[in-house]
Amino acid sequence: MQINRRQLVGTTMAMTALSTLPGCSTTSYGSKSSYLTPILKPQNQNTVYHWVDIVMQQVRDQRVPPPRAAYNFAAPMVAGFLAANAIIGRYSDPYDIGAGPQGADPEVAYGVAFATAASENFQQPFLFERNGFKNRFADGEAKSLGIKWGREVGLKIVKMRTNDGAEPSKANFYLGRYPRRENALKWTPTGPFYGAKPGPAFGSFARGLFPGHGKIKPWTMQSGSQFRSDPFHDPASPEFAEEFDMIRKLGSKDSAIRTPDQSEIALFWEDGPWGITPPGHFILIAMQVLQDRGLDFLDTARALALLGATQCDASINAWDNKYHYDVIRPETAIRHRATAFNNADPRVARDTSWQSYIPTPEFPAYTSGHSTFGAAGIELLTLLMGTNQVSFSHESPDQVLWPVLKGKRRYWTNLEQTADENGMSRLYGGVHWKIDHDAAMKAGRSIARNAYQNMFPKKA
Template identity: 30%
Template sequence: MNRKFIPFITLLCLGAASLSANPVLFWNDQVLNATRLSRNPPPIAALHLATYHAAIFDAVNGFDQSYDPWLVDEAAPAGSDRKAAIAAAAYTVLQAIWGNEVNPRVLRKAYDDALAGIANGDAKTAGINWGQHVAKRLLDNRADAGLNQPYAGAITSDAVGKWRETPPAFRPPVSPAVAHVRPFVMDSAEQFRAPPPLDLDSPEYAEQLAFTAKVGARDDAERDEYQTLSTPFWADDLGTATPAGHWCVIAQDVARRQELTVEQTAHLFALMTLATADAGISSWEAKFHYLHWRPETALREATADLNAHIEAKPEFIPNMASPAHPTYTSAHSTFTGAASRMLALYIGTDEFKFTSTSDGLPGVVRSYDSFSEACIELNMSRVWGGIHTMIDVVEGRRAGIKIADYVFAHTLRKK
């Protein structure tokens, strides 16, 4: 991997230029800011980003109807202004989802600024009305998707091998209801469920636990500085763009450098966020189906009666705090498997040199030669963090890739 750094200000300048030239990129920037400020957990953020970008796509697609829509199979009114439609669709969803979590004046200013450059008249009014119509259809569709319904299954257990709250905060499980949310594209939440985790008494499980203990301990771990910093670089937790949003930042660079049209940009972002939303649902379904314990719990509580090959480590502390949900599969790996695969599918190759920043390590820029290289580094960052074993991240990535393939083949297809 290429561990070089580039001046941070250069990347900021490139990003600003791209946003000014493409309204979809401008509105992607606004939603990522809202995501950071709202502090929603990754699976919730992924669901919201998909609703948002699907609305923008259907609004844009209504003008030429070049693709199958996600939901709204109508033509935009003749003479409508497309930029006004994009602004109205984006702002309507922003208000509905983030209006109580983000200063509404910030959202309104972005909307007013976007509309200020459009001449007043019938075209502008028609565009606004069209964008609002599409957004409301999307919001109505997702209102009964199940996110607000309580999860009926087990969410924690004291049984051997099952997940229970972990120190230091002993937080209750995050958003178990995501496990039964209606997918955007998948046929069901369990469609791409990973196979069962390794048997607790198997030598393979003991070997993977030992590897996590060796490279993922807070102290005296066998990892270098780059590996240690990879954990916060890819952490993407509360207060950040989250994993789905991190890849939206990467996709901005892809769209700019590939010189995608407004329509193509909306198409790419819709496909990618639909895939990451379904990836979150899929991973959460697996997590609460298997309810598998975290490595730190296994290392502290495992006994010879459970697995004679496991070397118990009662004092083990992971390099990062274990997230408050079961370990299998890794959601970050599933999100990133889906996003990285979708970008490769969209531009026709995985080989694409790019750089990435991180909300967790401001000012740090890393460079990669392919989307899969970044995905694999993300996978390892969770093991270096001490919160996953290899099978968690491998099966998570595998599911994410399958989901991206399915989304790419089954929705928003070129007519």
Template identity: 30%
Template sequence: MRKYSLIYMLAFGMMACSRDLPTELEFESYVFDQVDENGGNWKPILIPSGSSIEIPIPSSINSTAYQEELVQVKSAIQSMSSRQRESLKKWTNNPVVRWNEVALELIAKYNLIPGPNPDGTYPSPDPSNPQGPPAFPFAHPPYASRALAYLSVAQYDGLISAWHYKFLYNRPAAYRVDPSISSAYPSQDVPSYPSEGAVIATSSRKILTAMFPLEAAYLEKLEQEHLESLLLSGAFVESDLEAGIQIGNVVATLALDRASTDGMKHAQTTKAVSDSIANAAFERFGWKWENLESPQRPVGLTPLFGKVKLWNIPNVEANRPGLPPAPGSPEYEADVKRLKDFAKNRTVEQRRIANFWQDGLGTYTPPGHWNDFANRFIVKYRLSTLRSARTLAYLNMAIMDAGISCWDAKYYYHYPRPIQTIDGFETIAGTPNFPSYTSGHSVFSAAAAEVLAYVFPQEATKVRAWAEEAAISRVYGGIHWTFDATVGTQQGKNAANYTLDRARMDGAD
């Protein structure tokens, strides 16, 4: 079981969490803090501003067609099985959190380094042959950040369209039309057409299937289970679900169209290209990172992730940090002394911090860690599905943009890690196969903390302290230089500010 730092235990209580897989957050359905009747006017990310995904005009609640749907709902509720009742509890009235947890589970499952072939070569996972070997994907931190961004953006845009039609047509929930129908969830002043849950179920299934193709059957089963629960909740009839499914399909297609041309397919490159990047850095600066892992993979992790399409930063140069200290310079030598001192005198607390924030293989990675924090705040502050999707969309766009910026700096500067340049130096946290400057943990965490501080200002001091702890954890572990962490923290904050500029103009505040 994972050990939690004191700051985390004070925030959320003594909660246990598997090191390998996220535990399902235990929460009951709740009354939303606000309904946001004008949510359909918020600015989407993928859908052109001012337009919505078209769906049919709903039947009147007095029509024969609608009354027949009510009869079907009542019959289904009356014959509900114990399994279906448990499913209702699982999905709750905020499935945004539940589908995010599904994504975290899959990231952890696929966060495994592909092994070598018998001849010593290292094959890359191939999306055109997901069975492999090796199986596709390798859900490392850049991949995780991208999967979570596309999932959350699709959910958010889909719900903006759903909210537009909900308050345009104002079809009441089934249990309000027919008092003999009981509601499984707390009563909300949210119209039923189209079903927001159906938007989430279908868009999430499509996005996650594209990101984790070997899980197609599992994800389809979850989608059907979720849709069934919506019908049994007493809030929706079949046509509510059909309209939501239609929105979910369209918005997922928009997201996947963007993903198909964002450059991620080229991020893991050939050894020849990788070597040319290293040599260019050496010619430019006089140094280059060398992979000291054992066994050694011939190519670093996603050398061209820094060229993937950004969400809100205009270009990578706009968020590229300045030159790191040259090896042998006074600043560099001071940091050598600092790292040697940490290694020699590492305290129990420092070791615990390094382990807590490790988020290595078999976990949901640093981006997933911050999504877990966000989910807990969403429930704590009783955010609606729309507000929840907005939170995760901005969180994950900022995290992905921060990661792209970080990887640009890593391979532009190609800075050596401490283990490469300090004689006899050892880490307690492995040897990553990509350059040092800047620290991915620092960049991801600072970007995430700034978004969470914006959405949950009551938690601003806390989340920023967590980001600082995540950054220094990599120095305690011997993975990074101190300037990797401090500069990376600022780089993450800068990345988040581009996303927050967009958030402040979307009409939700």
């Protein structure tokens, strides 16, 4: 968070005024706008899922890009858990929150702490959401103590994350944190930009998204580079030639080898900044499969706090890799740069008419954010559940973006399938190299294992 007091006061006043207008508040379970409605059984509604749904809707409605969405998810989920855990006292606290007041309602404290941190990250006061939530609880000392304690914990987390290296825009604040590559692999924007039809497409852009997000202070890692991937291929190597040819054939707009199922996968997992985003998608999947596992309120809060922190750190890892290695996207390589690679393989040749199947994102390729988010989310979910063998099905959470997905449901026989399918979707879409996916899957799993082993252990 990098906002001075004058900016904060001015923005908060503006958002307070805005929040009084129709359509500026989020909707609850049961509505078409709620992400929980399609995936959650009515009897499984709870305070944790309620608040996570609220911030997911904010990500969609504010069109928050994936790395910033991951950042925004973490602090509210962690703050809510810490406030409730301080009252119940089941898990260790790494942030010296201290013991909560005896007799305070932990669910009230969770919601207030969550909303306090979310208000800072989203620059949205959540007035309707706060009041509606508090009105669910009977007045009394437990409620009053919970409100006071929740706000105290929420503000402590906000203060803890102030000056953590984050900035909620593409401002110049982010520039200059990584040196640029000076050879043919150097990332540059390519235009015009394309997308599958019907569906969204990126407009022109002059520079990369969030150049410096990898320098943000992590939640569970020692630094953004703790699990940095090995270097990218030498562009003159046979390995690069194989991947160049693979993506040229598989990921093109009019590919002759991509199957209908692979085309559907590319759109299903696209998750651009018009909806839930990849980190939100895997948190949604976690809520879907955790709902029948018999977790009580605090264990549910802990699971979502771990997921939120891990997705944030996945974004930091991926963006550290992206701007440290500064690697070109397939679109630029195939359309413009192929001859500069000095690769002896004749398959590494320019095709100025080549178009990717889905829109090419506006930042470097290596490693894949999608694959990092997916591997981290699914590895952590597997650790929480104690098994990978979970069968479930799922519809696209934002079908309005890709009308061809309406009514389409995908089925998986285990959790790992979702992570791999999500990562491979970027190859089918023509926006990533195979090594982007492979390296990111390895890093994401490492991030999740590290978080599970070290964050919020049960008290002895």
